[in-house]
Amino acid sequence: MRTTLLFIFLLILCSSCNSTSVKDEELHKLALLMIGDFSNKEQSINDTSFEHLDLKNTRIWKNKPGYWIHSKISDGKNKKKVYYQRIVHYERLDSSTFKSTNYKIINAKDYDTSKKSDYSYTLTMKDLEIRTGCHVYFKKKTSTIYSGKTNKGSCYSDLDYIDYLMNTFVVSKDKITVWTKGYNNKGKQIWGKIKGPYKYKRISNK
Secondary structure (H helix, E strand, O other), rough: OOOHHHHHHHHHHHHHHHOOOHHHOHHHHHHHOOOOEEEEEHHHHHOOOOOEEEEEEEEEEEOOOOOEEEEEEEEEEEEEEEEEEEEEEEEEEEOEEEEEEEEOOOOHHHOOOOOOOHHHHOOOOHHEEEEEOOOEEEEEEEEEEEEEEEOOOOOOOOOOOOEEEEEEEEEOOOOOEEEEEEEEEOOOEEOOOOHHHHHHEEEOOO
């Protein structure tokens, strides 16, 4: 009996030693809200001016500080048709603000993300290019809602006719809304949706 109890105690002790403690609960909560599979299918049915898109956010590089997420947007009707791939790093900026840093994958076409579940085996920082000025600054609104946006005029576009981009996010338990708008040098919106953001509902936590 004593031997059995000792064995159980050692198992519990080893288990607690191997568990990873969360250093920043609020940052962890924001990252968990971001991670998963999302779709705006319902929105696209109700309003055909919005394309049917799927958003997949996968955590990578768990050994690096902060939270690193591979973010991909693809055609909801043809998942092999990828419109967007980025690596995003989430970290705490100060006592009330979190910051995401956006990285472009230099040769994104070389990565068949439909077949890879852990990008850390194939992707390194040398494969990335930071999108200067495209940081998103998040604030906690409620226990399960965070909102974030880029600074005005700082996130320059790759398209010649767009001077800068503005990104606005609202992240909640089961939904991520993303509103990306492009402006010219006079501050007039010339690209992106006018009526509102894309609304992605969670379909999986993975």
